[in-house]
Amino acid sequence: MASPTVVIASLVFYSFIASFSVAANFYNDFDITWGDGRGQIVNNGELLTLSLDKASGSGFQSKNEYLFGKIDMQLKLVPGNSAGTVTAYYLSSKGSTWDEIDFEFLGNLSGDPYILHTNVFSQGKGNREQQFSLWFDPTVDFHTYSILWNPQGIIFSVDGTPIREFKNIESKGVPFPKAQPMRIYSSLWNADDWATRGGLVKTDWTHAPFTASYRNFNANACIWSSGSSSCPSNSPPSSTSSNSWLSQELDSSNQERLQWVQKNYMIYNYCTDTKRFPQGLPSECNTA
Numbered sequence: 563m564a565s566p567t568v569v570i571a572s573l574v575f576y577s578f579i580a581s582f583s584v585a586a587n588f589y590n591d592f593d594i595t596w597g598d599g600r601g602q603i604v605n606n607g608e609l610l611t612l613s614l615d616k617a618s619g620s621g622f623q624s625k626n627e628y629l630f631g632k633i634d635m636q637l638k639l640v641p642g643n644s645a646g647t648v649t650a651y652y653l654s655s656k657g658s659t660w661d662e663i664d665f666e667f668l669g670n671l672s673g674d675p676y677i678l679h680t681n682v683f684s685q686g687k688g689n690r691e692q693q694f695s696l697w698f699d700p701t702v703d704f705h706t707y708s709i710l711w712n713p714q715g716i717i718f719s720v721d722g723t724p725i726r727e728f729k730n731i732e733s734k735g736v737p738f739p740k741a742q743p744m745r746i747y748s749s750l751w752n753a754d755d756w757a758t759r760g761g762l763v764k765t766d767w768t769h770a771p772f773t774a775s776y777r778n779f780n781a782n783a784c785i786w787s788s789g790s791s792s793c794p795s796n797s798p799p800s801s802t803s804s805n806s807w808l809s810q811e812l813d814s815s816n817q818e819r820l821q822w823v824q825k826n827y828m829i830y831n832y833c834t835d836t837k838r839f840p841q842g843l844p845s846e847c848n849t850a
């Protein structure tokens with residue numbers, strides 16, 4: 563016979579497990595939106611897969627809209643010869659002056675490195691590409707790709723290492739995404755007209771279907787619903803509350819890690835592309 567203490571302890575334990583698995587269940591948080599069966603939620607909601615063949619790619623979107631959040635997802639990208647394929651994972655609002663925060667993974671021939679492409683749109687204007695190579699093969703294991711989006715800025719991270727920061731410098735006249743709720747989207751599609759070596763390498767359909775996998779979604783985020791936010795608007799977030807991400811910025815050690823990535827793994831930066839911006843670099847490029 564179980565003692566009352568054991569019963570209570572196991573109840574506490576199982577309710578912890580239950581709330582954890584609810585948070586990570588793709589059925590609760592996402593809808594497969596296109597691809598005619600090529601996108602699937604499996605393993606009781608723990609795993610989501612997208613696939614691409616010659617006829618179609620596939621995609622999903624979050625049920626919720628968010629206005630600020632710290633959003634983590636683990637992805638395992640198309641292995642082997644993934645040339646020509648693109649896996650996009652991003653946040654976006656709607657309308658002609660939309661905001662968007664993008665991760666895009668550009669596939670490659672077996673053994674050749676993926677490119678991680680990033681961009682930030684505010685009020686319909688993007689052209690803020692930064693591209694990175696990765697310090698691991700993103701097709702062998704799941705890795706965590708995170709977006710921290712709060713009123714101070716946007717930080718892109720890979721396995722907890724910041725790779726890019728887009729600060730809120732509205733005070734200098736650069737629009738910042740802060741008023742339009744965004745959904746999470748992802749899709750796997752064929753982009754062999756540009757993705758791999760600028761379009762030189764085409765998709766080899768004999769390797770289809772191509773599959774990318776997702777797991778362990780976690781959002782500490784303000785859910786936007788019927789015109790209001792799930793986060794308190796007037797009380798400033800305290801550093802001890804579960805909303806501490808709302809005021810989080812890069813501390814000095816994370817600044818250093820960001821510099822390390824930018825120095826060693828950045829392969830394209832619009833902020834140094836003076837040929838592209840003969841009238842002068844965008845204003846956000848001139849702030850340290």
Ligand SMILES: *[C@@H]1O[C@H](CO)[C@@H](O)[C@H](O)[C@H]1NC(C)=O
Binds near residue numbers: 671675
């Ligand atoms: C693919 O590999 C080639 C050769 O290493 C490299 O030049 C290219 O940047 C890689 N990535 C893409 C997406 O083309």
